[in-house]
Amino acid sequence: xxxxxxxxxxxxxxxxxxxxxxxxxxxxxxxxxxxxxxxxxxxxxxxxxxxxxxxxxxxxxxxxxxxxxxxxxxxxxxxxxxxxxxxxxxxxxxxxxxxxxxxxxxxxxxxxxxxxxxxxxxxxxxxxxxxxxxxxxxxxxxxxxxxxxxxxxxxxxxx
Amino acid sequence: xxxxxxxxxxxxxxxxxxxxxxxxxxxxxxxxxxxxxxxxxxxxxxxxxxxxxxxxxxxxxxxxxxxxxxxxxxxxxxxxxxxxxxxxxxxxxxxxxxxxxxxxxxxxxxxxxxxxxxxxxxxxxxxxxxxxxxxxxxxxxxxxxxxxxxxxxxxxxxxxxxxxxxxxxxxxxxxxxxxxxxxxxxxxxxxxxxxxxxxxxxxxxxxxxxxxxxxxxxxxxxxxxxxxxxxxxxxxxxxxxxxxxxxxxxxxxxxxxxxxxxxxxxxxxxxxxxxxxxxxxxxxxxxxxxxxxxxxxxxxxxxxxxxxxxx
Numbered sequence: 148x149x150x151x152x153x154x155x156x157x158x159x160x161x162x163x164x165x166x167x168x169x170x171x172x173x174x175x176x177x178x179x180x181x182x183x184x185x186x187x188x189x190x191x192x193x194x195x196x197x198x199x200x201x202x203x204x205x206x207x208x209x210x211x212x213x214x215x216x217x218x219x220x221x222x223x224x225x226x227x228x229x230x231x232x233x234x235x236x237x238x239x240x241x242x243x244x245x246x247x248x249x250x251x252x253x254x255x256x257x258x259x260x261x262x263x264x265x266x267x268x269x270x271x272x273x274x275x276x277x278x279x280x281x282x283x284x285x286x287x288x289x290x291x292x293x294x295x296x297x298x299x300x301x302x303x304x305x306x
Numbered sequence: 307x308x309x310x311x312x313x314x315x316x317x318x319x320x321x322x323x324x325x326x327x328x329x330x331x332x333x334x335x336x337x338x339x340x341x342x343x344x345x346x347x348x349x350x351x352x353x354x355x356x357x358x359x360x361x362x363x364x365x366x367x368x369x370x371x372x373x374x375x376x377x378x379x380x381x382x383x384x385x386x387x388x389x390x391x392x393x394x395x396x397x398x399x400x401x402x403x404x405x406x407x408x409x410x411x412x413x414x415x416x417x418x419x420x421x422x423x424x425x426x427x428x429x430x431x432x433x434x435x436x437x438x439x440x441x442x443x444x445x446x447x448x449x450x451x452x453x454x455x456x457x458x459x460x461x462x463x464x465x466x467x468x469x470x471x472x473x474x475x476x477x478x479x480x481x482x483x484x485x486x487x488x489x490x491x492x493x494x495x496x497x498x499x500x501x502x503x504x505x506x507x508x509x510x511x512x513x514x515x516x517x518x519x520x521x522x523x524x525x526x527x528x529x530x531x532x533x534x535x536x537x538x539x540x541x542x543x544x545x546x547x548x549x550x551x552x553x554x555x556x557x558x559x560x561x562x563x564x565x566x567x568x569x570x571x572x573x574x575x576x577x578x579x580x581x582x583x584x585x586x587x588x589x590x591x592x593x594x595x596x597x598x599x600x601x602x603x604x605x606x607x608x609x610x611x612x613x614x615x616x617x
Contacts, residue, residue, distance in 0.1 A: 159321055161442055162469045168434060169477045170484060195505040269508045275525050277504040 197264040200249070208262065212255075214248040240264075246287050253289040259290040324469040333443070333466040339583045339591065340436040341392045343576035344408065347433065348388050348415050350573075374431050375405070387411050396443075402448050405441035412437060432580045435477035443470045474584045475552065479542045482559055486539030500529030518569060535562055545585060556585025 198215040200208045249264060265284045272278040343487040388411035395404040415432035443466075444451070451460045504522055513520045519530045538558035545555040 155325060156327060158446065158467065158469060161446065162321075162473065163323060163444070165439060165473050166476060169480045195508050195509050269505050271501055276523050277501065278509045279508075 151169040155305060195269045197267045197269060198245075199266070199267075202259060203263075207289040213262070213264075215245070242283070242285065246285070247289045250290065253287065254291050256289065257291055257293050259289050260294040261286050261288045263287075318613050322482075324467065324472055326468045327464040328466045328468075329461070329464045330463055331461045333470055334461070336436065336471070336583050338396055339439045340440065341396050341408070341594070342431055342435050344412050344437060345389060345392050347430065347573070348385050348392075348412060349577060384411055387524055394588060400450070401439060401451065402592070403442045403458055405437075409434065409437040409441045431481050432478055435481070436474050436580060436584070437475045439470060439477065443467065470583070472533060476546050478559070478581060478584055479545045479555070482539050482542035486536050487503040489541065490536060499527040500527070500532055503528045503532040507569065512571060515569065535565065538562055552585050553587055556581055559585065 198210045198211050200210050202208055248260065253259060263284060263286055267279050268281040269277055270280045356558060376581050388408055391404040391407035391411060394400045395408050397408040413434050447465045504525060507518050507522055521531060539562060542555050542559060559581045560578045563574040563581065566572045566574040
């Protein structure tokens with residue numbers, strides 16, 4: 148081997164470092180970074196709560212913008228980010244908790260006077276197939292919105 | 307003195323395969339594939355949706371940093387840097403800086419676009435690690451490249467160490483195994499007897515698909531498919547040490563990614579491409595395949611034996 152022993156040692160150290168980093172980094176960063184490999188089937192459990200958020204004009208909005216991203220892993224590195232999930236047979240957050248979370252995130256969207264939240268619980272129907280067990284729709288008002296909600300036609304909320 | 311040197315030599319011999327070098331050009335196809343997937347992901351992620359730029363909710367807890375990252379200008383600047391750096395890296399210009407810019411910029415872009423419907427969630431893990439491993443390679447061998455005169459002679463020099471392809475295999479296998487184990491131990495996947503797969507299908511898959519409808523209506527079939535998928539993922543780590551198993555595991559993981567794409571519509575084809583490039587035995591396939599391709603190409607353009615016979 149024509150390379151020096153120091154060089155060899157450096158390269159081996161790099162190999163060990165990368166070998167350790169590959170499994171450790173996703174655990175540190177959790178699902179928040181969106182970079183840890185997602186399994187094809189991320190939700191497991193007996194029920195799954197799905198959220199859909201609609202704008203006043205009926206447009207479907209990304210749920211992640213309102214703190215309702217589904218099946219997130221908790222990240223030990225960022226304990227302030229509280230994930231929600233009832234995919235693990237845990238009891239789902241109450242409607243009020245969800246509303247307050249959505250309200251907090253609505254502060255970033257002053258152009259939205261309110262959003263419509265649709266919550267569906269999917270689970271076992273007859274021991275062989277699954278279906279929507281419960282569904283609930285409610286409106287969350289944006290307290291910092293600069294748009295008058297009354298200015299929006301009521302038919303626009305059809306979503 | 308000799309006695310003290312002995313363990314070092316033994317250690318070196320043990321890892322000789324990792325330290326053995328081959329021609330630099332052998333490593334470039336995988337890098338180019340990873341860069342192509344990276345460029346596709348970055349240009350497609352979150353598009354220009356102003357709402358999508360507001361979705362960073364991990365990593366950077368500081369409000370100031372978040373506000374900076376959430377700004378569309380910052381977002382587009384980072385994406386632009388990644389795209390330019392990737393293009394420069396593909397032709398070995400500005401390395402190793404362009405390599406690090408691409409890898410870390412890609413990480414930043416995937417972090418900023420996390421949890422978006424358009425985000426490259428399922429591809430960014432594999433792509434990031436393969437880019438990072440190649441960036442480390444360019445960093446370690448930067449002197450050889452700088453002193454190569456003319457610079458492209460670097461491609462013919464033996465500067466491609468065995469640890470680069472090994473770490474690529476390792477990163478894919480470990481991530482796939484962790485995905486499988488996460489479901490088995492943390493989420494109780496197979497214990498639900500197909501229910502969890504059915505729930506996932508009902509929640510996020512295209513329910514118009516015939517396969518999805520069949521799986522939704524038959525829990526036994528769902529359980530079988532789920533156990534197969536998890537088994538493939540959980541056993542992926544075997545490909546690290548057992549080379550004969552690597553091809554089978556590669557084909558299995560490609561199947562998982564294709565299933566993910568077809569059923570859930572996830573952008574997993576980039577992953578499938580990378581798995582094929584890393585885990586399939588191209589060193590055995592290429593010597594057989596390339597001459598045939600070359601011959602057929604020559605025949606098509608009228609330079610082959612058939613054309614000569616006609617003359």
